[in-house]
Amino acid sequence: xxxxxxxxxxxxxxxxxxxxxxxxxxxxxxxxxxxxxxxxxxxxxxxxxxxxxxxxxxxxxxxxxxxxxxxxxxxxxxxxxxxxxxxxxxxxxxxxxxxxxxxxxxxxxxxxxxxxxxxxxxxxxxxxxxxxxxxxxxxxxxxxxxxxxxxxxxxxxxxxxxxxxxxxxxxxxxx
Amino acid sequence: xxxxxxxxxxxxxxxxxxxxxxxxxxxxxxxxxxxxxxxxxxxxxxxxxxxxxxxxxxxxxxxxxxxxxxxxxxxxxxxxxxxxxxxxxxxxxxxxxxxxxxxxxxxxxxxxxxxxxxxxxxxxxxxxxxxxxxxxxxxxxxxxxxxxxxxxxxxxxxxxxxxxxxxxxxxxxxxxxxxxxxxxxxxxxxxxxxxxxxxxxxxxxxxxxxxxxxxxxxxxxxxxxxxxxxxxxxxxxxxxxxxxxxxx
Numbered sequence: 001x002x003x004x005x006x007x008x009x010x011x012x013x014x015x016x017x018x019x020x021x022x023x024x025x026x027x028x029x030x031x032x033x034x035x036x037x038x039x040x041x042x043x044x045x046x047x048x049x050x051x052x053x054x055x056x057x058x059x060x061x062x063x064x065x066x067x068x069x070x071x072x073x074x075x076x077x078x079x080x081x082x083x084x085x086x087x088x089x090x091x092x093x094x095x096x097x098x099x100x101x102x103x104x105x106x107x108x109x110x111x112x113x114x115x116x117x118x119x120x121x122x123x124x125x126x127x128x129x130x131x132x133x134x135x136x137x138x139x140x141x142x143x144x145x146x147x148x149x150x151x152x153x154x155x156x157x158x159x160x161x162x163x164x165x166x167x168x169x170x171x172x173x174x175x
Numbered sequence: 176x177x178x179x180x181x182x183x184x185x186x187x188x189x190x191x192x193x194x195x196x197x198x199x200x201x202x203x204x205x206x207x208x209x210x211x212x213x214x215x216x217x218x219x220x221x222x223x224x225x226x227x228x229x230x231x232x233x234x235x236x237x238x239x240x241x242x243x244x245x246x247x248x249x250x251x252x253x254x255x256x257x258x259x260x261x262x263x264x265x266x267x268x269x270x271x272x273x274x275x276x277x278x279x280x281x282x283x284x285x286x287x288x289x290x291x292x293x294x295x296x297x298x299x300x301x302x303x304x305x306x307x308x309x310x311x312x313x314x315x316x317x318x319x320x321x322x323x324x325x326x327x328x329x330x331x332x333x334x335x336x337x338x339x340x341x342x343x344x345x346x347x348x349x350x351x352x353x354x355x356x357x358x359x360x361x362x363x364x365x366x367x368x369x370x371x372x373x374x375x376x377x378x379x380x381x382x383x384x385x386x387x388x389x390x391x392x393x394x395x396x397x398x399x400x401x402x403x404x405x406x407x408x409x410x411x412x413x414x415x416x417x418x419x420x421x422x423x
Contacts, residue, residue, distance in 0.1 A: 152407035157279035
């Protein structure tokens with residue numbers, strides 16, 4: 001609570017300083033942004049075409065799956081077509097496909113399902129024209145839940161593949 | 176009511192035009208932006224009436240300046256928003272977000288006309304929205320149990336009473352369908368609440384109180400949100416951020 005108050009105060013002071021014309025930097029991202037709701041998220045104050053932020057803001061990294069399934073539905077295919085178009089337009093990026101599961105079955109079943117989801121996404125992106133050597137897939141089972149509860153409010157968010165942009169390919173990296 | 180879904184595989188170079196529009200108008204990290212963020216915190220609802228007045232004044236010729244071509248989408252087409260005409264705070268953006276609501280939740284701040292899609296690490300994707308003319312009449316928790324591409328529109332009985340010349344049903348994809356290209360339907364305990372997140376034919380109404388009870392978004396944004404929110408997504412409609420959520 002004290003932290004929040006302090007950060008609000010900092011934000012107010014910063015805004016006051018800026019209003020008074022004290023800002024030395026513009027557009028460089030060097031200013032500490034205030035920790036208040038509605039302040040631009042880090043890296044998003046100015047979004048350049050072809051940047052990771054551009055991908056996150058205008059395409060989206062997440063593809064969702066139905067309970068117990070690694071099949072792509074029409075919505076998933078639309079997301080992946082957008083991703084493929086972006087990746088083809090910006091060939092400097094690699095992508096690690098991170099599969100997740102929060103489904104009925106034991107740990108091994110969830111591990112297998114999460115890996116299969118990631119591989120399915122990779123195959124679809126390749127089918128859409130993204131070179132296979134720019135992609136790799138890995139399953140994380142239930143290790144990185146968006147939110148942990150038994151209800152669909154949680155599980156629907158967790159049954160996903162994240163298309164995580166990378167500047168180089170390193171399949172041995174731990175995450 | 177069965178979902179009116181146009182299942183067609185007419186995928187196009189979707190949204191590249193709208194993306195470029197958004198990118199080219201995304202502001203730099205400037206004093207103005209920070210002040211804008213401050214203004215957003217302070218509440219930007221005061222801009223609503225102005226935008227609404229502009230909407231009323233916009234005749235067919237003037238209305239055209241709010242659009243920037245059309246885009247094919249799933250067998251139909253919609254008019255792209257001319258984002259140069261849109262105040263920066265109503266454009267889609269990633270913001271910091273501090274709240275007790277968990278990631279994977281949609282939060283609607285009806286007073287300040289923002290919709291937040293909450294992510295991890297105290298961030299949220301924020302969209303500008305328009306809400307009901309009389310202010311939103313319903314607050315509380317809901318869940319997206321149904322989504323539709325190019326939904327048909329059936330005006331509710333109250334609205335037909337007010338405006339008897341309205342059609343009883345407007346087909347999905349029809350140019351005069353006010354829901355636009357997508358709708359996300361809010362349910363609670365399996366019951367359709369009658370509220371939807373949907374598109375609009377009137378981009379000038381985003382940021383104002385101008386629809387009847389529903390949450391309207393730029394067509395580009397409701398298309399985007401449709402992709403990001405799976406069935407089962409939790410929604411919280413608030414009078415404003417920080418307001419009690421147990422009114423319903």
